[in-house]
């Protein structure tokens with residue numbers, strides 16, 4: 285099966301070679317800057333590169349849009365497709381219906397639920413692939429593609445996918461922001477961030493094993509106000525972190541009464 289990849293960012297950089305390893309032919313890679321498309325294609329067997337969205341002459345059967353969320357609608361409005369192809373995007377938050385702007389009758393979503401950074405290796409078989417399509421044939425094709433990449437493929441509609449994406453923002457983006465603040469506090473005080481590594485790993489392992497809510501420890505859940513006051517004094521120079529500390533501590537205390 286021939287596949288065209290639209291985009292050359294974090295997801296495209298991982299998805300294109302992963303699809304090739306799974307036996308698909310990456311036919312074309314599009315990026316608005318041709319050197320970016322070439323950066324992806326140089327790791328592929330025989331992909332053509334393009335900075336033009338006219339694919340009327342293409343023999344690909346699957347078109348995968350992996351561009352920034354805000355650009356999906358624009359690409360959908362501009363792309364010229366061959367007859368009889370399936371076009372999908374890879375976003376967690378954008379509804380499938382945005383692809384109704386394309387001329388294709390067959391649209392869908394293939395959302396890999398993982399955080400991707402271009403230069404970081406990732407194990408595809410462990411990544412849940414969430415699919416959605418507007419036809420049974422399209423869904424069957426996406427299931428086949430998903431199963432060739434991953435051990436876990438699930439059908440999730442746009443509404444549920446957005447809920448999952450919201451949860452993902454909390455467990456990934458917000459947690460990562462907390463780690464960044466921890467890193468800042470240690471380095472500003474000439475402390476070694478790696479001292480926190482076992483704690484970071486155990487936090488995640490324990491939450492997965494016994495549940496995050498049952499895993500909570502620390503001054504907020506104990507309502508230890510004198511320790512929280514000391515921390516607030518340490519953050520005196522940084523009003524924004526003080527606000528964050530207060531909001532999260534209050535949310536932890538409130539969660540006891542849910």
Ligand SMILES: NC(=O)c1ccc[n+]([C@@H]2O[C@H](COP(=O)([O-])OP(=O)(O)OC[C@H]3O[C@@H](n4cnc5c(N)ncnc54)[C@H](OP(=O)(O)O)[C@@H]3O)[C@@H](O)[C@H]2O)c1
Pocket residue numbers: 291292293294295296315316317320349350351352353355358359373374375376377395396397398399400401
């Ligand atoms: N990264 C993740 O962890 C992750 C995980 C799951 C799903 N996703 C989804 O996958 C999609 C791609 O994300 P990403 O992280 O790969 O993004 P990214 O690394 O920021 O790359 C975005 C790509 O979109 C292109 N682009 C932006 N605006 C464009 C426009 N107006 N016309 C044409 N191309 C445009 C960029 O081109 P330039 O280089 O020219 O700007 C770049 O190739 C998004 O829908 C995202 O929600 C991401």
